[in-house]
Amino acid sequence: MLKDITTQAMQQEVKELLEYSVFPDPEAVERAVSSYQTGESRLFGYEEDGLLVGVIGFDVEQDELTIRHIAVLPENRGKGYGRGMILELLLELQPKPDRVIAETDEETVDFYRNIGFEVYSQGEKYPGVERFRCIYEVEESEE
Structure with a gap:
């Protein structure tokens, strides 16, 4: 079950x-936690049988949902x-975004590609590290 855990970002299991x-x-983790504590971004967690198995941090601006952490x-x-987590989040958000955007590295790019994201190389944003922009266009569900 997906639930808002933004206020729990400092808890050790969330930080891990x-x-x-x-x-x-450690500084990167603290910056991420800080972005949730200050309200810049929202953080949801996925629990199964009382265990936190996943987190997804995001921002929503206008018609775009940007995944910050997953x-x-x-x-x-x-x-x-x-x-x-991505699909359940899209079902929960009102109004629904038109697109979902994420930036990732080569290690994770196939995760996004396999669930329908279009993947675009951004080249080496950092020395020796190629980054990718992943975009998913949300389709209107037929009612």
Whole structure:
């Protein structure tokens, strides 16, 4: 079940999950936590059987949802939690965004590609690190 955990960003289990989605540096984790504490971004968590298995941090501006962080516990990867968090978030948000945007590295680009995102290389944004912009156009559901 997906729920808003923005106010719980300082909890250790949340910080540990966020650590999987940022450069492995304590300062990067603290910057991510700070963005949720200040209200710049929102953070949702996915719980199953009382265990926090994933987090998704995001911003919504006008008609775009931008994923800032997404992470799933390593032992739960490949089970559809990442995709499920994105889809459930799209169902919850009102009004619904027209597109979802994420920026990622080469290691994670296939995750986005496999769930329908168009992927565009941004080249080396950092020395030796190619970054990718992933865009998903949300379709209107037929009622």
